[in-house]
Amino acid sequence: MTEAQAAPHKGEFAGEAVTGIVAHARLDYTYSPGRAQSQYIHALSGRKVVGERCPSCRKVYVPPRGACPTCGVATTEQVEVGPRGTVTTFCIVNIKAKNLDIEVPYVYAHIALDGADLALHARIAGIPYDQVRMGLRVEPVWDDSSKDSRYPDHYRPTGEPDADYDTYKELI
Ligand SMILES: [Zn+2]
Structure with missing residues (x-):
């Protein structure tokens, strides 16, 4: 008896390539x-x-x-x-997420809250996306329309001078 051998394949496929499938899945967990x-x-x-x-x-x-x-x-x-903090680094999001009612482009940033040695991440608003920068001082904006909201909706500039790089360089 011989063992089945994997047939050699050139990595080329006939017809149109399948690039994705939709599979409905759900996981409930505590x-x-x-x-x-x-x-x-x-x-x-x-x-x-x-x-x-x-x-x-x-x-x-x-x-x-x-x-x-x-x-x-x-x-x-x-x-x-906190509640105030400093933007340590950020990215500009250009892809609109499904089921998320936020216009693109927007900015997602790492924020070192005052007194924290670890940066959180959150959305920055209240400033044009191309003016967000490292060192920007920000404060949380809570969404009052949702009582169950446990996280700020976003952070906005405080108007304070930018933080000095040395104050947050270890938190990037
Ligand atoms: Zn320790």
């Missing part, structure tokens, strides 16, 4: 955020952003994961950060 992230999520309901400080390296992690990934020790000291 997510347990744990102690640190539960506190973070509860604080967001009050429109506060709370991180946790590492007792060893003193870095403030937002969102908190319950431990410092560098030092390997538990973090328990809660620290409120």
Whole structure:
């Protein structure tokens, strides 16, 4: 008896190539955020952003994961950060997302909230997309039409002078 051998193939196919299929799929799951992230999520309901400080390296992690990934020790000291922050880096989005009512182009940025040692990401508005820059100072804008909104709808410029590069270069 001989084993089946994979036939050689040149990588060329007859007819039109299939470039995509639509497959309806759904997954229901229960997510347990744990102690640190539960506190973070509860604080967001009050429109506060709370991180946790590492007792060893003193870095403030937002969102908190319950431990410092560098030092390997538990973090328990809660620290409120923001609400203002600094754009550390950003990208201009030119592709309109399905089911998302945001006109393109728009800017998505990494934002280091004041007091945080980790940058969050969020949309920037209230400024032309081509004027967003590294160091731009921003503040959150909450969507009052949705009481369940746990995250700011976007961030907008505060009008403050840009942050000095040295103040956020470690957070890019
Ligand atoms: Zn640490």
